[in-house]
Amino acid sequence: MTAAPLPILAARNVTKTFTTGKEQELVAVDNLSIDIHEGEFICLLGASGCGKSTILNMFAGFTQPSTGEVLLRGQPIVRIEPRCGMVFQSYALFPWKTVRANVEFGLRMKGLPAAERRDRASAFIEMVSLKGFEDHYPAELSGGMQQRVTIARLLAADPEVLLMDEPFAALDAMTRQVMQEELLGIHERSAKTIVFITHSIDEALILSSRLFVMSARPGRVKAVIPNTLPTPRRLSVQFSPEYGALKSTVWGLIESEVRRSGTEAALD
């Protein structure tokens, strides 16, 4: 019997509780154990408030689990981890840096020479269709454009794992499709591990190699679904019968969760 390959990212019995006002405890993540292997494209799919962002924040080292541990290549993540790069939902661009300087930031931290930084940054700026905006400041750009800058900034920094917290949420439908195809292409070419949060079933089905359906409050993995749709994947996969079958399976799992959290929200 051969040993299973070491997962690149793992959570072992992770629970995360937050203390809210009046000493009430909110269990954001409850006894979560997952293994993510190198090169996988994982989508965490679930309704709002099911602890998806908390999981990502623990993988990035922004917060520590209350109990249990998160591991990167078998080593506990105890501080902010540059090997797990994050695309923030709220962009987190440096307002005092131009688009180019923002995208170059990770390369600069690695000590790359200026000329090489510039070349690499230009390639990623072009990839997210922001050519011509290199010298603009973030405040001059629309929300969707700023979101594309954060994606370019992370891709240029070239971390081992890409953590993406609803990165396309601020984009309109058409730009989102373009970005989805780009991300699929990047994943195919680089075989990077990607953990991607979404609440769109379609987005999860198009992008993922495996998808985790999350239950709401406390956050648990309700089901792990291997995505059997053919690769390399194009957006046209949405018109295949397999897609429809898989979508209805996922929807069946998620519907009750959405209704449950919906009523809870109404009762709040």
Next chain:
Amino acid sequence: MSEIVRNDALGAAGALSAEGTRVRAAARAKRTRRQPPYLLVISVLSVLIFLSLWYIATERGWVSPVFLPKPGRVLAEGMSNLASGQLMMDVWMSTQRVVLGFLLAAAVAVPLGIVMAVWAPAKAAFDPFVSLLRPLPSITWIPLTMLWLGIGEGQKIAIVFMGSWIYILLYTIESTKRVDPLLIRAARNLGAGDISVMWHVILPGALPGIIAGLKVTLAISWSCVLSAEMIAAQNGLGALIWQGKDWGNLALVLVGMLCISIVVLAADKLADVLERLLLPWERHQRS
């Protein structure tokens, strides 16, 4: 906004450059936005009415010249002091004291404030002194500084320093603390160490607040130098006003006061220009 988002959808180079033009045009419109002309007319009229009331009241003898000199007297006094070079000399002396005291205060308080904001032990060490020194108006330092430094330039500069540094310190601490922690996280996530976080995130993030604090403090520095000059000085605008009072020359007092207003206003405008040069990204902030 909605148009920008819609353009975003196309993603094609053509649409994006159209969007860029729009963004640039909006920025230009914001820069050149002026108040409507009739408001300017009202401002000018208001000043003219004030001057004519002053003129009439003094010409008709409604107000004794002992209490309020005629506008013509003030103008003549100003011109003669300007011609003799005395006025420019006083302006220069006061400005020099303000600038030296203010720069010294900034050189001490800005670094100290940043350290206090990011390193709790430093804050704990300096907090008691800040609390004790903060309520003291700068003029309360006049006796001690005279005893220690005499009545020369050093003493004037010390008064400006003592009246200014604490405000610069408080503004610096506040704006350094208010730097968005998410940006610090993002920088660390992109591989930044402590020094890079300080240089690329905390300093530029705090800079707008620090500069705003410096601008407010500059006006305070001016009031410090004037009170120091009124109490003991051979020259400077404060001394000029005090001489006017001693000689019963109210016109000279008014000239001095007007001069202070003009110099402080000019310093403020200069600070605005410097601010715009130092903070190019702030020009585009959508408010």
